[in-house]
Amino acid sequence: MNKIGCVLTAFIILLGFQACKVGKDYKRPHLNLPEKYRDEIDSADSVGIGNIYWKQFFVDTTLQKLIDTAIAYNYDMQKTLKNIQIADQQVLQARAQFLPEINAELGTINQQYRSKNYYGTHGAAKWYDRKEKNAPNSMAVNQSQYITGLSLSWELDIWGKIRRLNESTLAQYLQTYEARKLLQTRLVADVAEGYYNLLMLDAQLEVARRNFQLTDSTLRIVKLQREAGQVTSLAIQQTASQKLAAQSLIPQLERQVVIQENSLRALAGQLPESIKRNASLTDFLIEDSVSAGIPLHMVNYRPDVRSSELALRAANAEVGVAQAYRYPTLTIDATGGLNSMLPSNWVKIPGSLFGGIIGSLTQPIFSRRKLKTDFEVAKLERDKAELDFQQTVLDAINEVTNTLITLKKLQEEYDIAEERVKVAQLGIKQAGLLFKAGYATYLEVITAQQNTIDSELELVSLKQQLLLARVELYRALGGGWRG
Secondary structure (H helix, E strand, O other): OOHHHHHHHHHHHHHHHHOOOOOOOOOOOOOOOOOOOOOOOOOOOOOOHHHOOHHHHOOOHHHHHHHHHHHHHOHHHHHHHHHHHHHHHHHHHHHHHHOOEEEEEEEEEEEEEEOHHHHOOOOOOHHHOEEOOOOOHHHOEEEEEEEEEEEEEEEEOOOOHHHHHHHHHHHHHHHHHHHHHHHHHHHHHHHHHHHHHHHHHHHHHHHHHHHHHHHHHHHHHHHHHHHOOOOOHHHHHHHHHHHHHHHHHHHHHHHHHHHHHHHHHHHOOOOOOOOOOOOOHHHOOOOOOOOOOOHHHHHHHOHHHHHHHHHHHHHHHHHHHHHHOOOOEEEEEEEEEEEEOOHHHOOOOOOOEEEEEEEEEEOOOOOOOHHHHHHHHHHHHHHHHHHHHHHHHHHHHHHHHHHHHHHHHHHHHHHHHHHHHHHHHHHHHHHHHHHHHOOOOHHHHHHHHHHHHHHHHHHHHHHHHHHHHHHHHHHHOOOOOOO
């Protein structure tokens, strides 16, 4: 059989091997997902708020600017983008494994000093040997070679090892994108939570200042009554103490406002500075109902769930890679170029042309159980990755369920707190009128004022918690990474 026939035969055999791919193609494991979340009334929307672009979910212009700046300049986001670029390079390298490796030898001079007896008594190559003047008798022969050529080495992917390796690398590459989405989701939520917290502090500061003015007015009335002999000096002391307590709350809240502003600026990769805002906490309306969609769609949108599934894909492909290492490896090595013993003949063509091709089939026989261990460990790692995927889905469903019940119960608390504020404000008005008419004591006025400030601060806090719960639901459903 001639050389062409041998090559054709080899490729026919190779095509036969191609049918013997290692590993199993990925198939998503069964997920025991409920049709709706626990105690959820409205599931008509199959996607829910998690699929809404964040600029449509957060309509406040100041908040939008803060989020935009954070996405662009947050240092963690910038590092994540670098990780994507690194993974992109690794994917390109993995794809290049299908190609042969080629090396060039340009102008290599190979000199060897050999003994006189190297060629025996009837040396066939004596014509290109020459005697070195200072060489010892044992190394009197100088043999030189001048080489210019190319060498090629190509591992044929007969079992699909390289294909599985590419599959694993691609899954890891896509994980970097999911990591960016997950980071952006958290970043958007963190900025929104910080902004709502800032507005809550503004509202609490307004309540504290209003209460301080109220206690100051009460103290002036008590002083007038003391001059009229209607109350004792103890009334002045207690009322003054109430005024100081209300006054001390103001610098506390002002300090927290500055710290919260700095924290928001740091999230956006900016130096500490005040944040201009035109909105107040009362400007934000709380929707009576929100649609969380159905759990099945959440699996397709939440970045950490998608990343966990990609990790499972990579582990599944690694099983095929480990299995392929136990099978024979077919490698083709080829060399070609110019070769001469004399420099004058180095570039004479075709006389100096040389070439060679070697095909090797290597089968591991005994490696002290390393290959079998690697294969079994790869299968176990795949099982672990599947359990991680199932756990991530379960945690995601629990997060959404808990946030839904939190929203529902916080709304009930908020409705009660609104009624309490109305009652407390009415009580302080009545206490003031009765106090001026002499039908109520200063202690009753102080108590009414304290009840009012407590109820108003609690209402502000509950309003902020409701907004934060909506943000948390948006994050838990995988919202915030689009755009």
